[in-house]
Amino acid sequence: MDSAANDLFRHICESAPDAIVVVDAAGRVVLVNARAVEMFGFPAGELVGSTVDILLPDALRPGHVQQRHAYMQHPSTRPMGTELQLFGRRRDGSEFPVEISLSPFQSGGATLVISILRDITERRRLEVEREQLRAVADMEKERQRIAMDLHDGIIQSIYAVGLNLESAKEDVKSRPDDAVKQVNRAIDRLNDTILDLRSYILDLRPPRYGGDLVDSLNGLVAEFHANSLIEPTLDVEPDLPALTEEQGRAIFHIAQEALNNARKHSRATQLFLRLRPVDGTLRLQIADNGSGFDPGADLPEEHRGMRNMLARAAAVGALLRVETALGAGTSVMVEIPVQTATGEPR
Ligand SMILES: Nc1ncnc2c1ncn2[C@@H]1O[C@H](COP(=O)(O)OP(=O)(O)OP(=O)(O)O)[C@@H](O)[C@H]1O
Ligand SMILES: [Mg+2]
Known part of the structure; x- marks a missing residue:
């Protein structure tokens, strides 16, 4: 290369916005540019001749020695640790996130590795900031939705109670x-409003599967009790076979929808859940004494509950049966095959 080209390359290297660190096969630094000196805070003279590992956080050094050796067996041009968050370490010990790309270079029979490092502190900071802004925007949207729901639903109901009481006041002497009657209507409306509010809160905080089916069902039943006029009972046989997390979760969500349906549609006064082993399966039955419904009726697409229950059951190999008729209550039964300790179905 003539000297003009040499000067040009030196200039490109020195004015590059990224740090350039060239390392030999043994991992020793042979060349750095001005940006590398600035980024890591080591004088060039101290860097050249040292192993490149001094530019890494202490905890990563042992692993890096091995990775360096592995890379040298099959050197190629590639970004480093695409799935990882990489960090560099300055001379004063402080660390910062970096993005690194590697490319091998043959020089006089020896392999050198050119590493180009970019300090991505600012990018990371912007990413975190963007995440925080998004979270704030989501919260604001949720806040507006709650405000609107309360305005349209609950406040309207309470307003109507006010009107009832207003006219009761006018009638109290003459009629x-x-x-x-007006006062009684107001009381009924207030009770309905309390129920609405409770189920609204329930929707805001839907109970979740906690990893243990019986515990989670107990939680579901307790919430159901607090938020409906129906008396639920949960009957669990002792020594139940264990379920996998996936099976437990599926059964829990089926129970949740069955309870939602009973609360919304059944006008029942009683409801029981029964969990017991039956013929190599674990069976959960949820039955109410309410209105029942015509199981043959075609339902428009927007009714998702039953379809979801069937899909959840099928996904874990369980069978779902719904027994109901108009005026005869509803019983939802889900049976999930269980394994014995030897792995054989019971
Ligand atoms: N326990 C029940 N008692 C009376 N009717 C029920 C009961 N469970 C379900 N139903 C009837 O079956 C219909 C279908 O239930 P499904 O859960 O699929 O839809 P949904 O509850 O109407 O709507 P979604 O679940 O999507 O909010 C209900 O609309 C209701 O008429
Ligand atoms: Mg439903």
């Missing part, structure tokens, strides 16, 4: 019987 006391009417006044009593």
